């Protein structure tokens with residue numbers, strides 16, 4: 001690509017970003033308006049209401065944070081945690097490990113419960129760590145572990161956290177908009193996500209939801225929140241009345257997210273979740289025919305991010321991905337960390353989750369692998 005040329009069209013079937021519909025792109029391209037324009041706040045009211053619907057929550061403090069999924073993670077942890085707070089984090093992949101790293105940087109005392117990459121957390125080990133930790137502030141884990149393709153159930157861990165008087169935090173970056181997150185029924189106190197995966201907008205915003213109980217704990221912090229940009233008290237003064245300037249929100253990304261959420265509501269949540277399941281199942285059966293098998297047991301598989309074992313016959317897996325991209329415009333992802341070179345990560349998320357995309361990928365893969 002030369003400096004001024006447009007990027008080539010791509011079919012995005014990696015771990016994110018995923019493709020964006022023309023309707024969302026059109027919204028992204030509208031003329032910007034000011035960050036204090038009353039029309040922006042009218043739009044934001046609707047956007048936040050739809051975000052609550054997609055999250056499955058009545059949490060008032062549900063808002064689109066400026067920044068990607070990592071900003072969401074940092075925002076949640078930096079508001080919730082104070083130095084010395086005790087935290088239990090379940091780690092079954094790369095992104096759980098990031099949660100640990102961020103919590104430790106904030107001075108929290110973190111107990112890590114590690115599970116096998118490719119499996120879910122052991123409930124007994126989580127129970128032991130939660131019960132043995134004394135006065136516990138927070139329990140956290142990743143709902144959809146993008147590094148392994150695992151769907152981690154939340155409710156049981158959330159209940160255990162609450163019995164111990166702790167809050168429960170979930171990473172919903174690869175689940176929101178693709179599978180049910182059901183914040184209120186799953187007893188999740190705080191969650192963050194990203195716009196670029198199953199939600200159907202470009203990268204750049206992180207939808208965050210916070211229960212009133214969790215926000216009350218943040219309001220009563222003993223120490224000052226060290227991250228000014230992420231301070232929920234300051235941000236609330238912008239998103240809610242009195243709508244005071246905090247930072248120049250990326251209005252075009254807000255237009256795009258608003259449209260993406262309207263698309264989700266138009267499609268219907270259950271229909272959308274079914275589309276993700278159906279497209280994933282269709283793809284996995286097509287891959288089986290090519291001798292490519294799933295990495296994760298059926299009961300723990302995510303329909304949004306599919307991980308498959310790279311066949312032994314493939315000598316240079318990066319070259320296969322490069323050919324898919326260069327010759328067919330199809331992007332798939334390689335493994336992260338310990339799974340590098342062992343698995344491929346194939347996203348069927350948001351607007352990318354279509355039979356047409358899957359057929360293109362299967363055809364392209366068949367050709368590349370047969371040569």
Ligand SMILES: Cc1ncc(COP(=O)(O)O)c(C=O)c1O
Pocket residue numbers: 015016068069070071073095142144145146147171173174194203
């Ligand atoms: C589960 C999970 N958490 C957090 C992140 C970080 O999000 P971002 O890359 O948008 O900052 C990702 C990104 O892939 C993710 O998959």
